[in-house]
Amino acid sequence: MKIGLFIPCYVNQLYPNAAIATLELLQKLGADVSYPSKQTCCGQPMANSGYEHLTQSCNDLFIENFSGFDYVVAPSASCVLHIKDHLHSHADEKAAASIRGKIYELVEFLTDVLKIEKLDACFPHKVGLHQSCHGLRGLHLAQMSELVAPDFSKPKQLLNMVQGLELTELDRVDECCGFGGLFCIAEEAVSVKMGKDRITDHTKHGAEYITSPDLSCLMHMEGILQRNNSKVKIIHIAEILNCSSIKA
Known part of the structure; x- marks a missing residue:
């Protein structure tokens, strides 16, 4: 299979x-790849920000870059969800629909497409898993705790192989960290308090690392941790799934 690797701008930078x-x-x-x-x-x-009508040039470039691949894979739940929900084209909607699909x-590519059952990875540390809102409620990478339904977690499934x-x-397995994109700018005080609460849940249970499929959430919490x-x-x-005992 031919995979187009999509690296979101903030991850790249x-x-x-x-x-x-x-x-x-x-x-x-x-x-x-x-x-x-x-x-x-x-x-x-x-x-x-409410300016989706101005994103057509981004959409056109994305379609130009990623048409022709069997799959497009990215290490960011929020950016993937955006493409799934909002990639459209006035010139070639068929190509846009193909990429959306x-x-x-x-994480979902590893579990749902490659169906990974074993990983050659080692990371001897206590790790707290943050379920990002986009990944949880948008991409359904794990079961939402408020639902009375069978529990599952694709990130946890992979981490258990390490x-x-x-x-x-x-204590609260899928609580929001408070980042929320523009929310952390518009409601800074609330965002920081939510981030502190989320971090406390991890630290009081002895986590050495906090991991997630979404670096935007991790970036928000990293700022609070460093301060x-x-x-x-x-x-x-x-980075964990790719880690050997030497790197760890």
């Missing part, structure tokens, strides 16, 4: 190690 880990992991699993070098922002910040966040990793139990001189670190799930 601020967390390149997560992008590299995603590429290496997919290659280890036998995928033929290409990185279209002309890719830019998917347009999510503009759409979330074959773009996957990394040698030496100990997942911490949380409080915390020793707890954030790490994207791709």
